[in-house]
Amino acid sequence: MKFVMSKPLKSESPLSFAVIRVPFFLEPHYDETKPFIxxxxxxxxxxxxxxxxxxxxxxxxxxxxxxxxxxxxxxNLDRLASNSMASHRLIQHVGKRYGLSASEALYDRLNVYYFVEGYALNDRPRLAKVAAETLAQTLATAENNSAPPMTEEEILAFLNGNEGRKEIENAIHALHELGVHGIPKFIIEGSSVVDGAALPNTFVRIFREIEERGEVKGPVFGDILGLDQNLIMKASHTPKTLAA
Structure with missing residues (x-):
């Protein structure tokens, strides 16, 4: 993605990317009421x-x-595994409210929070604190953002609620319809499923084909997750953010 943005076929119209994090449950049977299992x-x-x-x-x-x-x-091999519904709901909510760049920043932070620091994604008080800190830092440097960042208390109330659950369930159903039963997977234009183990040149070839075509098909998961088309068009990764 970064390679294609930095070396566009047409310098006057380089590609930007809207990355939508589609939820997936490794252990869907985990009890949501417990901080970790x-x-x-x-x-x-x-x-x-x-x-x-x-x-x-x-x-x-x-x-x-x-x-x-x-x-x-x-x-961290001993990281605490838990039900991840609440964290999936939060990522989607932040994307809708603040844009995909903000949800990407939170997603990146939660990757470190879980995979490296080893904390549970369903430890809601801790998750709310980390998410509030990340949002405040991200939005402080964001352009054209007038919405105040959610507070730790607001995030915790959201995590303890049910807003956005239906969209997550619909996305899981759509993944099964596409034959996706494991991760990582990349779904390009809402239909092309590429395995996470694919080499970089596989993605470059697909992105170059889109560049030459000059238009994008989909993305279907934007509709399923309730993301506004204008928000998707603003993208999460652009040549400008690459330069920054």
């Missing part, structure tokens, strides 16, 4: 039939090496 280490050992099976999966997929390549030197 188990450590991710315990979850994976059970999933792969014991310690030997888990060690085999690590060797096959080179998870540590792929993390280092992506700029993440350490994944």
């Amino acid at each position: 188990e450590s991710n280490r315990d979850r994976l050992v059970k999933k792969w039939g014991g310690q030997d099976g888990w060690e085999r999966q690590k060797r096959i997929h080179d998870l540590k090496g792929r993390g280092i390549e992506a700029g993440i030197p350490h994944f």
Whole structure:
């Protein structure tokens, strides 16, 4: 994505990207009322039939090496796994209220919060504090933003409510219809499903085809998640943000 933006086919009209984070539940049966259920280490050992099976999966997929390549030197294997409905609802709400750049900033922070720091995504008081701090920092430097950032108390009230649940459930149903039963996956123009393990040149080829075509099909998940088309057109990643 960054490569295509920095080296556009047409310098006068470089591509911008609207990244919509589509929710997915690794463990949909987890109890929503509990801050966390188990450590991710315990979850994976059970999933792969014991310690030997888990060690085999690590060797096959080179998870540590792929993390280092992506700029993440350490994944907290003992991070606290929990139901993630509330955090998915929050990401979508922030996108609708403040734009996709703000929801991307929060998503990036929560990746560190969970994968590196190891905190549970359903620890709602802690999540509300981190989200409020991130929003305040993000919106302080945002252009053309007049909406005040949500306070920690407002975010906690949102997390403890049900707003946005139906949209999340609809998105999960749409993923199953597309045949997506695992992550990471990239859905381009609402229909082209690309595996997360695909090499960068796969994405460059797809984006170049869109550049040459000069128009974008979809995205269907914007409608499913209740995102306004004007908000999507403002994009989350632009050549301007790349330069910054």
